Amino acid sequence: MATSDKPVLLVIGAGAGIGGHVAARFAREGYHAVLARRSDEEGLQRLVAEIEEAGGSATGTLLNASEDGTIEELVEHTEHDVGPIHCALYNLGAQIGNRALHDTPHRTFELGWRLGCFGLFRLAHAAFPAMVGRGHGTLLVTSATAAVRGNEGQHSHAAAMAGRRMLCQTLNAEFAPQGIHVAHVVVDGSVDAPDTLGKLLGDRFEAYKASKGEDGVIDPAALAETYWHLAQQPRNAWTHELDLRPWTDTPWWNDIPIGAIDTGTSDSRGPRSK
Numbered sequence: 115m116a117t118s119d120k121p122v123l124l125v126i127g128a129g130a131g132i133g134g135h136v137a138a139r140f141a142r143e144g145y146h147a148v149l150a151r152r153s154d155e156e157g158l159q160r161l162v163a164e165i166e167e168a169g170g171s172a173t174g175t176l177l178n179a180s181e182d183g184t185i186e187e188l189v190e191h192t193e194h195d196v197g198p199i200h201c202a203l204y205n206l207g208a209q210i211g212n213r214a215l216h217d218t219p220h221r222t223f224e225l226g227w228r229l230g231c232f233g234l235f236r237l238a239h240a241a242f243p244a245m246v247g248r249g250h251g252t253l254l255v256t257s258a259t260a261a262v263r264g265n266e267g268q269h270s271h272a273a274a275m276a277g278r279r280m281l282c283q284t285l286n287a288e289f290a291p292q293g294i295h296v297a298h299v300v301v302d303g304s305v306d307a308p309d310t311l312g313k314l315l316g317d318r319f320e321a322y323k324a325s326k327g328e329d330g331v332i333d334p335a336a337l338a339e340t341y342w343h344l345a346q347q348p349r350n351a352w353t354h355e356l357d358l359r360p361w362t363d364t365p366w367w368n369d370i371p372i373g374a375i376d377t378g379t380s381d382s383r384g385p386r387s388k
């Protein structure tokens with residue numbers, strides 16, 4: 115029996131960066147946000163409390179999305195015990211930093227695929243039948259530069275994220291005519307995300323952000339505005355893919371840093387591992 119009469123946003127991968135900010139943005143508009151993350155109970159409850167303190171509605175759960183059955187159980191529980199999932203956000207990354215081929219064991223590659231690609235397939239498998247039955251639903255998919263460009267050291271990440279991109283296109287081909295909107299968001303720059311990039315960089319995180327200059331790192335609250343907009347689009351004008359980056363960052367299709375051509379100081383390697 116559903117406990118919420120609000121539309122539900124389900125976030126798989128809800129940390130203090132994009133996941134948590136998108137949850138807060140939707141909750142502000144009257145959604146009940148269901149937040150799921152892997153390990154940080156305290157961080158999870160903090161995000162839920164922040165949403166509630168702002169007048170919104172949210173619940174949280176811990177799950178390891180790489181384990182079979184976890185996403186499926188969460189979808190079933192949410193549909194039956196919370197309310198109909200109007201929108202799902204698949205926000206799990208698979209970035210492990212740059213690793214040479216022989217520093218990328220089979221298991222690492224497979225785990226990247228499980229999080230980057232297979233988990234999205236499982237979410238669609240679990241959530242779409244009810245959405246199709248209702249005739250509408252939205253699946254927002256956070257992605258990365260590696261979805262559109264392979265870079266040195268990104269064997270696992272790029273393969274997983276490019277697969278994710280093609281999966282989004284394939285899902286769209288089958289499900290757009292059934293009322294389901296799938297939007298693949300290429301985040302082509304660094305995000306102020308303490309639970310992911312922050313942990314990857316450790317005590318270099320603050321210096322890294324400072325080195326990018328003013329507005330040189332994506333603010334997840336700003337990004338959340340785009341996610342909200344995507345979920346509001348009328349079906350006669352759906353966006354299926356878009357990319358975003360800070361104003362000073364090098365676009366994914368060009369690995370020559372901005373300004374390098376004019377000054378002749380090109381370091382043609384550019385920020386390859388975004």
Ligand SMILES: NC(=O)c1ccc[n+]([C@@H]2O[C@H](COP(=O)([O-])OP(=O)(O)OC[C@H]3O[C@@H](n4cnc5c(N)ncnc54)[C@H](OP(=O)(O)O)[C@@H]3O)[C@@H](O)[C@H]2O)c1
Pocket residue numbers: 126127128129130131132133134150151152153154177178179180204205206207208209229256257258259301302303304305306307308309310311334388
């Ligand atoms: N951060 C960046 O600079 C950046 C750049 C480009 C693209 N992206 C994309 O942005 C998305 C992530 O957003 P974000 O970086 O802002 O992170 P975020 O929303 O702050 O946090 C993502 C959360 O995913 C959770 N997670 C990781 N593995 C999981 C698993 N196996 N099962 C369940 N939850 C798991 C983590 O939970 P715990 O903390 O509890 O382990 C983490 O807090 C990814 O799709 C990534 O590709 C990020």
